Amino acid sequence: MSAIRHSKQRDAIKAYLLSTTAHPTAEIVYEHLKKEFPNISLGTIYRNLNFLVEHDEARRLNCGDGFDHFDGNLSPHNHFFCRDCGQIFDLHMQEIDHIDVLASAGFSGKIEEHVIYFRGLCENCLKKD
Amino acid sequence: MSAIRHSKQRDAIKAYLLSTTAHPTAEIVYEHLKKEFPNISLGTIYRNLNFLVEHDEARRLNCGDGFDHFDGNLSPHNHFFCRDCGQIFDLHMQEIDHIDVLASAGFSGKIEEHVIYFRGLCENCLKKD
DNA sequence: ATTGTTGCAAATATTTTGCATTGTG
DNA sequence: CACAATGCAAAATATTTGCAACAAT
Numbered sequence: 001m002s003a004i005r006h007s008k009q010r011d012a013i014k015a016y017l018l019s020t021t022a023h024p025t026a027e028i029v030y031e032h033l034k035k036e037f038p039n040i041s042l043g044t045i046y047r048n049l050n051f052l053v054e055h056d057e058a059r060r061l062n063c064g065d066g067f068d069h070f071d072g073n074l075s076p077h078n079h080f081f082c083r084d085c086g087q088i089f090d091l092h093m094q095e096i097d098h099i100d101v102l103a104s105a106g107f108s109g110k111i112e113e114h115v116i117y118f119r120g121l122c123e124n125c126l127k128k129d
Numbered sequence: 130m131s132a133i134r135h136s137k138q139r140d141a142i143k144a145y146l147l148s149t150t151a152h153p154t155a156e157i158v159y160e161h162l163k164k165e166f167p168n169i170s171l172g173t174i175y176r177n178l179n180f181l182v183e184h185d186e187a188r189r190l191n192c193g194d195g196f197d198h199f200d201g202n203l204s205p206h207n208h209f210f211c212r213d214c215g216q217i218f219d220l221h222m223q224e225i226d227h228i229d230v231l232a233s234a235g236f237s238g239k240i241e242e243h244v245i246y247f248r249g250l251c252e253n254c255l256k257k258d
Numbered sequence: 259a260t261t262g263t264t265g266c267a268a269a270t271a272t273t274t275t276g277c278a279t280t281g282t283g
Numbered sequence: 284c285a286c287a288a289t290g291c292a293a294a295a296t297a298t299t300t301g302c303a304a305c306a307a308t
Contacts, residue, residue, distance in 0.1 A: 005282050005287055026273080041290045046273060048288090064191040064244070066272075066298090080236065093232050096225075103222050103247045107209060112249035115193070118232045120241035134262050134307050155298080170265045175298060177263095195273090195297075263306075270299065280289065 010048045012036055017058050017072030023079070023088040025067040063088060063117050080118045084125035091118065139177045141165055146187050146201030152208070152217040154196040192217060192246050209247045213254035220247065 016032055017024075024032070030045045049070055052058035061069040063081040069088055078096075080089045096116075104111045145161055146153070153161070159174045178199050181187035190198040192210040198217055207225075209218045225245075233240045 007282075007288055009289075039290065041292095042272095043274075043291075044289055047275095050274090060193075062191055062193040064189075068273085078232065080232070080238065080240065082238065083241075089236075089238070091232050092235050094234075096228050096231060099225050099228065099245075100247065102225060103207065103209070103220050106221050107218075109209065109211065109218070109251040110249045110255055111209065111247050112212075113247070115246045115248065116228075117244045118229065118240050118242070119244065120239045122238040126239055136263055136307080138264075168265065170267095171297095172266075172299075173264055176300095179299090197297085260308090261306100262308100264304080266302095266304105268299105268301085270297100272296085272298100274293105274295065276293080277291095278289105279291105280287105282287075283285095 009033070009037055009040060009044055010051065013045065013048045014052060014057060014072065017052070017070055019072075021073070021090055023061055023069040023071050025069055027067075029070065061088065062115075078116050078118065080120070080122070082122035082125055083119055084121055084128075087122060089122060138162070138166055138169055138173055139180065142174065142177045143181060143186060143201065146181070146199055148201075150202070150219055152190055152198040152200050154198055156196075158199065190217065191244075207245050207247065209249070209251070211251035211254055212248055213250055213257075216251060218251060 012033055013029060016029060022028075026042065026045050026049055029049065030040070030042050033040050033045065049058065053060045053070070056074070057072075059071045059074065061071055061079060063069060063079070065081075065086055073090070076095070078091045078093060080091050082089070100111050100114055103114070141162060142158060145158060151157075155171065155174050155178055158178065159169070159171050162169050162174065178187065182189045182199070185203070188200045188203065190200055190208060192198060192208070194210075194215055202219070205224070207220045207222060209220050211218070229240050229243060232243070
């Protein structure tokens, strides 16, 4: 077996993901980490973000804007993507896991999960109009 | 105003999207179109797929596999993504638009729509195990 | 004749990877 | 000390774009 080691860089990336609800991209994580590790490289950011996702310590979000976003909040929740400013917000709403049952009816495969993005205008962008 | 012209290439791309439920990527559309237009270029494929999406003649799907997929079926329906073979299937299920209402409760922005991907194993991949 | 569209090639943009070096356990 | 992780740079991948030639109206 191969032992998993810690590195200050990985710990800092995870701590940053846990400290924010902004769902940052790799580039934004990079800009943030550079304050603490001026020589850190984007390769390290990507390697660690992938590591965290594979080890269930972070989630990858794909909202269709061309960037992977990352979320350190592992509790079940859904996301809202603002079509104007592009920000991703957490939604605090009741569970809707019953939709998996509705999807299973009339489908011959096995439905294990769902990924949802709600879209529209966030509060700020609503005001701007 | 600028007049929209037709080209044989664009018409063939749209016809192909309407003829299949396989949710092809740009590359797959390209491979298919080459039979009819041996000199067609990927640039033309991408330009036309973007054109069709922008003019509401096709939909772009982002299931997280790193490729944009395209769907000529504009009627409201949801998708299933097989985590094993990567294929995308149409789901024929009852409407679940009420989840937008559930998401709106406790959110201060305006929710206009949602994008869902159900994930799991398709019938074929279930059998393979 | 005008101008939207194409094919080709070069350019972007995001993410991944090879490798010598560094750092953790 | 073994080998996982890093920094750097180059590579890989998917998509976009500039431009001269072509084609639709």
